[in-house]
Amino acid sequence: MIYQVxxxxxxxxxxxxxxxxxxxxxxxxxxxxxGVDALWLSPIFPSPMADFGYDVAEYRGVEPMFGDLxxxxxxxxxxxxxxxxxxxxxxxxxxxxxxxxxxxxRASRDNPKxxxxxxxxxxxxxxxxxxxPNNWTSDMGGSAWQFDEATGQYxxxxxxxxxxxxxxxxPEVRAAMMDVLRFWxxxxxxxxxxxVLWHCLKSQGLEDNPLNPAYRPGMGEKYLVLQHNSANxxxxxxxxGAFRSLADSYGDRLLVGEIFLPLEQLMTYYGSAEQPGVHxxxxxxxxxxxxxxxxxxQAIATYEAALPQGGWPNWVMGSHDAPRIAGRLGEAQARxxxxxxxxLRGTPTLYQGxxxxxxxxxxxxxxxxxxxxxxxxxxxxxxxxxxxPMAWDGTAYAxxxxxxxxxxxxxxxxxxxxxxxxxxxxxxxGLYRRLLAARREHPALSHGEIVLLPYEPEVLRYERRAAGxxxxxxxxxxxxxxxxxxxxxxxxxxxxxxxxxxxxxxRLLPGxxxxxxxxxx
Ligand code: GLC
Numbered sequence: 001m002i003y004q005v006x007x008x009x010x011x012x013x014x015x016x017x018x019x020x021x022x023x024x025x026x027x028x029x030x031x032x033x034x035g036v037d038a039l040w041l042s043p044i045f046p047s048p049m050a051d052f053g054y055d056v057a058e059y060r061g062v063e064p065m066f067g068d069l070x071x072x073x074x075x076x077x078x079x080x081x082x083x084x085x086x087x088x089x090x091x092x093x094x095x096x097x098x099x100x101x102x103x104x105x106r107a108s109r110d111n112p113k114x115x116x117x118x119x120x121x122x123x124x125x126x127x128x129x130x131x132x133p134n135n136w137t138s139d140m141g142g143s144a145w146q147f148d149e150a151t152g153q154y155x156x157x158x159x160x161x162x163x164x165x166x167x168x169x170x171p172e173v174r175a176a177m178m179d180v181l182r183f184w185x186x187x188x189x190x191x192x193x194x195x196v197l198w199h200c201l202k203s204q205g206l207e208d209n210p211l212n213p214a215y216r217p218g219m220g221e222k223y224l225v226l227q228h229n230s231a232n233x234x235x236x237x238x239x240x241g242a243f244r245s246l247a248d249s250y251g252d253r254l255l256v257g258e259i260f261l262p263l264e265q266l267m268t269y270y271g272s273a274e275q276p277g278v279h280x281x282x283x284x285x286x287x288x289x290x291x292x293x294x295x296x297x298q299a300i301a302t303y304e305a306a307l308p309q310g311g312w313p314n315w316v317m318g319s320h321d322a323p324r325i326a327g328r329l330g331e332a333q334a335r336x337x338x339x340x341x342x343x344l345r346g347t348p349t350l351y352q353g354x355x356x357x358x359x360x361x362x363x364x365x366x367x368x369x370x371x372x373x374x375x376x377x378x379x380x381x382x383x384x385x386x387x388x389p390m391a392w393d394g395t396a397y398a399x400x401x402x403x404x405x406x407x408x409x410x411x412x413x414x415x416x417x418x419x420x421x422x423x424x425x426x427x428x429x430g431l432y433r434r435l436l437a438a439r440r441e442h443p444a445l446s447h448g449e450i451v452l453l454p455y456e457p458e459v460l461r462y463e464r465r466a467a468g469x470x471x472x473x474x475x476x477x478x479x480x481x482x483x484x485x486x487x488x489x490x491x492x493x494x495x496x497x498x499x500x501x502x503x504x505x506x507r508l509l510p511g512x513x514x515x516x517x518x519x520x521x
Contacts (some may be wrong), residue, residue, distance in 0.1 A: 001035070001036045001037045001038070001258070001342075001347065001348055001349075001350065001436065001439070002036070002038045002040055002347060002348070002349040002350070003034070003036040003038065003039050003040070003317045003349075003350050003351075003352065004039075004040050004042065004318075004319060004320070004349060004350065004351045004352060005024060005039050005040065005041050005352055006019075006320045006351075006352055006387055007019050007020065007021070007024065007040075007041055007042060007043075007044055007053075007066055007154055008052060008053075008387070008406060009353075009387055009388060009389045009400075009405070009406075009407065010023055010024050010027060010352060010389075010390055011023030011026055011027045011391060011392070011400060012389075012400055012401035012402075012405070013025075013057075013292065014441070015159055015401065015402045015441075016064055016065070016403070017401050017403045017405045017406050018401075018402055018405070019066075019195065019389070019400070019520070020065065020066045020067050020071075021044065021062065021066050021067035021072055021075050022043070022071055022075075024039075025071075025074065025075050025078050025284045027236065027390075027392070028078055028079065028082055028084070028195060030392075031082075031084065031180070031420060032082050032083075032084070032260060032356060033422075033433065034429075034433055034436060035433060035434060035436030035437060035439075035440065036084070036089055036350065037084065037085060037460065038084060038085035038086070038190065038191070038254070039084060039085070039086055039087065040087040040088075040089065040191075040193050040256070040349070041086070041087070041088055041089060042089050042320055043055075043056060043088075043089045043091060043191050043195075044059060044062055044067075044072070044088070044089075044453055045057070045059055045060075045061060045062065045063055046058040046061050046062070046063045047063055047096060048098050050057055050095055050096070050160050050162035050163065050314075050367075050371060050398055051160055051162070051371060052158060052330050052387075053060045053089075053290065054089075054159070054163070054195060054368075055094070055095070055096035055097075055098075055160065055162050056057065056095055056096055056099065057096040057098045057099045057100075058099065058100075059180040059183075060180060060184075060244075060385050061184045061202070066259065073187065073239070076187065076188055076189070079344075080188070081394075083306065084253070085190035085191065086189055086190055087189070087190055087192055087193055087254065088189050088191075088193075089154070089192065089193050089195060089416060090180070090192040090193070090194050091195040092166065092168070092194065093158060093159075093165060093166065093175055093195060093196045093197075093199045094157065094158065094159060094163040094164055094165045094166060094202055095163070095164060096162060096163065096164060097161070097162050097163070097164050098162075101113055101116055101117075101176075101182065102116075102117060102164050105117045105119070105164075106148060106151070106155070107149060107150070108151060109151050110154070112279055113398050115155070115167060115170050115172050116167055116170055117155055117164050117165060117166060117167055117174065118156035118202075119153045119155055119441040120133035120153060120154050120156075120206070121133065121146070121150070121152075121153055122147065122152075122153075122154060123152075125140050127169070128453075132144075132145035132147075132154055133154055133206065134206055134207065134208045134209075135208045135209055135211075135224075135225055136156070136158075136206075136208075136209055136225065136229075136230045137209075137220075137221050137222045137223075137224050137225055138157060138158060138159060138161075138222065138371075139158060139159050139222045140159055140160050140222075140371060140372055140375050140376070141220065141222070141324065141375050141376040142221060142375075143220045144157055144158055144163040144230070145157070145340070145416060146154055149306045151386065155158055156206075157233075158196070158199055158200075158230065160371055160375075160432070163170065163288070165199075165202075166186060166200075166493040168200050168201055168239060169201070171206075173236060174239075174242075174446050174493070178242070180242070180247055181247075182246070185246075185247070185253065186252045189253060190252075190253060191247065191254030191255060191256070192242055192247075192254075192256070193256045193257075193258060193282075194243065194255060194256065194257045194258060194278065195258055196259075196267070197236070197240065197257040197258055197259050197269065197278065197281075198232045198236060198259045198260070198261055199230050199232075199284055200236060200239060200297045201231075201233040201236045201239065202229060202231070202233065202236050203228075203229035203230075203233060203243075204232050205229075206229065206464055207229045208225075208229070209225035209226055209228050210225065210226050210228055210229055211224070211225055211226075212224060212225055212226050216319055218379060219366060219457070220379055220381060222377060223375070224399075224430075227379075232261060232265060236348070237268065237269070237271060237275065237277060237308060237516060238275070238517055239275060240257065240269060240271060240277040240278055241260065241271055241275040243255055243278070244271065244275075244276050244277060244278065244279075248276075252277050254280070255278040255280070256277035256278060256279065256280045256281075256282060256314075256349075257269050257280070257281045257282060258283050258338075259282060259517075260284065260498055261319050263285075263302065263303065263306050263351050264306060264352050265343075266281050266283070267281070267306050267307065267308055269281035270310075270311040272308075273309075273310075274386075280311065280312065280314040280347060281314075282314065282316055282349070283303060283313065283314050283315055283316060284316050284322075285299045285303060285315075286299075286315055286316065286317050286337070286340070286341070287316065287318070287319075287322050289323075291328075291329055291333060291461040291477060292458070293455065293456070293457070293458050293459055293475075293477050294478065296340070296460050296477075297452050297455060297460055297462075300344065300450070300452060300462070301452055302481075304345070304450065310344075311345060312347065313344070313345050313346025313347070314346045314348070314349065315344050315346055315347075315348050315349070316348075316349045316351075317337055317338075317339055317340075317341040317348070317349075317350065317351070317354065317356055318350070318351035318354045318386065318477055319349075319351050319386070320351070320383065320386055320387050320479065321383050321386070322351075322383075322386060322411055323360070323386060324353070324354070324358055324359055324360060324361070324386050325337050325357040326354070326357045326358060326359040326383060326428075327352055327358075327360030327361075328359075328360075329358055329387065330359075331359075331428075332498075332499075332510070332511030332512075333355050333426070333477065334348065334354075334359075334497035335357075335428065335431055335499070335511075336475040336476075336477065336498055336511065336512075336513040337433055338354075338355075338428070338435060338498070339435060339473065339475060339496070339498055339511075339513040339515060340460070340473075340475060341462065342432075342435040342436060342438075342439055342461075343435070343439075343445055343446075343471075343473045343515060344450065345447075345448070345449070345450040345464070351386070351472065352390055353371075353388075353390055353391075353462070355428060355429050355432040356391065356416050356421060356429060357416065357428035358388070358389075358391075358410045358416065358417065358430055359412075360385060361384075361385045361388045361408065361410045361411070362385070362411075363382065363384045363385060363388075363407065363408065364383065364408070367384075367408060368382060368384055369384055369406070369407060370382050370383045370384045370387070376382060384407055387407055388405075388408060388409060389401070389405045389407065389409055390411055390418070391409060391410065391413040391416060391417035392417055392418050392419060393417050393418065393419035394415075394417060394420060394422070396417065398407070398413045398414075398417055399417070399419075413426055414453075422459075425500070426500040430452075431496070431498060434496050435496055435515070436497055438481060438496055438515060442463040442464075442466075442469060442471060442495075442517075443466045443467075443469065444466035444469040444470070444471050445464055445471065446466040446492050447464035447466065448465045448469065449464070449465050449466075450462055450463070450464055450473075451457075451463040451464075453472075453487070455483070456482070456484070457478075457482075458472070458476065458477045458478035458480075458482065459470075459475065459476055459477070459482050459484060460473075460475045460476055460477060461473065461474045461475075461506065463483070463487070469517075470490070470512075470516075470517075470518040471495070471515060471516065471517055471518065472486065472492060472514065472515075472516040472518050473513070473514070473515055473516075474508060474514050474516070475511070476508035476510065476511055476512050476513065477511075477514035478510065479510045479511060480509070480510055481508065481509060481510055482507070482508045483506055483507055484507070484508055486506075486516075486518065487518065489520055489521060490518040490519060490520060490521060491518075491519050491521045492504055492516035492517065492518055492519070493516065493517045494514060494515075494516055495514075495515045495516060496514065496515040497512060497513070497514050498512055498513040498514070499511070499512040499513075501514070504516060
């Protein structure tokens with residue numbers, strides 16, 4: 001079970017309105033009480049924060065706003081002392097344009113680091129005026145190329161113009177970045193989430209991408225073209241394999257890859273028996289599948305069937321990039337989402353604040369920070385709503401900080417906070433704790449097989465089975481009461497109800513999910 005910490009918004013310890021490493025240290029007991037196994041920290045490295053840390057200006061240090069290396073070591077020691085693991089966020093596709101490597105690369109056409117990035121001459125457009133070298137689009141809108149006056153060439157940036165893409169075909173880049181991984185592994189870090197892994201290699205010739213026939217205005221300009229040449233090249237698997245070999249050389253380490261691709265392509269990132277890839281290519285399907293029993297059952301079945309031999313599944317229900325699950329589904333279904341996430345087969349990743357059921361947060365226009373929103377306003381692409389501070393208690397600023405935080409708190413923070421929910425067994429936090437406790441108690445949940453049961457209208461049902469144990473999950477996705485059929489020859493004991501029902505009598509309340517232990521009778 002992985003818990004994603006967004007460091008800017010977890011706990012502020014020095015009163016600047018922004019979270020930090022010392023703050024995370026103060027709050028580790030929350031993670032122990034919750035019952036997670038590992039923390040993944042979004043980037044903590046020195047950064048001008050154009051993309052809130054995903055623009056790294058130095059890979060082997062700590063952003064002063066968050067602390068320093070000594071504080072990092074202290075955090076790591078505390079995490080380990082509590083029996084937890086710590087993962088960092090490795091951002092290999094691009095550096096900040098303030099990284100010394102880029103500053104050198106930009107200085108002159110013959111600089112030794114020129115080839116560490118992608119520099120190309122302008123290409124004349126149809127009307128003869130100079131334009132970008134190809135038609136690739138940036139994820140944040142507009143061309144993926146930025147003209148640089150200093151040397152009269154363009155450089156490539158798949159994301160912001162402040163995030164220049166590294167050229168991974170250059171062996172010096174590769175060696176320098178492998179050293180970065182070694183630096184943190186040597187300090188005792190347990191693994192990495194690898195940012196936009198599928199982007200790291202581009203076609204040799206940087207040819208134009210095909211136009212996207214499905215593009216419609218309003219989708220975001222990145223969808224103007226298909227990413228045929230700008231991402232997911234065959235050679236990426238060799239690179240993922242090299243990351244894996246390095247991780248394995250340190251023993252028990254974990255690599256998670258951030259990859260947004262159709263299922264069959266996603267699965268290739270597990271690698272092969274001869275050359276394993278990342279342990280867990282992130283599976284974002286629950287964020288995209290319509291909240292309907294048939295659609296979810298199909299998504300689960302298709303994913304399970306597509307896993308390569310020995311591939312361990314994983315599920316993600318939220319992140320710093322996606323709208324809050326409780327905002328999307330409402331409180332009752334967010335409870336079902338918790339039960340689903342924690343009872344499917346494989347490693348779940350929980351995003352901070354989802355354990356409180358934080359819903360949609362409206363950010364006043366003058367407080368929008370996310371560059372994605374600021375550069376393409378009005379398309380609903382803003383990610384700030386998922387990045388607002390954690391709420392710890394009912395005191396000023398929810399115990400997160402002593403001053404107004406960098407992003408506003410959710411409106412109901414006075415009641416939706418850790419300390420309040422700890423006292424209410426029926427709270428979302430109480431539910432998460434019970435589900436995580438059940439995962440530890442019942443081997444069928446942690447490593448049993450999954451068997452999807454025949455479809456019943458708006459009730460998603462599956463069994464988890466391990467030697468001597470059968471558990472049934474039934475989630476009522478409708479707003480009506482539903483009856484649940486048990487498998488023939490079984491009766492059931494209630495382990496967890498999302499609605500706090502004391503026992504199970506064959507009926508599900510509107511929106512209720514249950515975890516049942518089956519007994520042969
Ligand atoms: C990943 C991060 C996202 C960031 C992007 C560029 O998708 O999760 O927050 O903007 O990479 O680094």
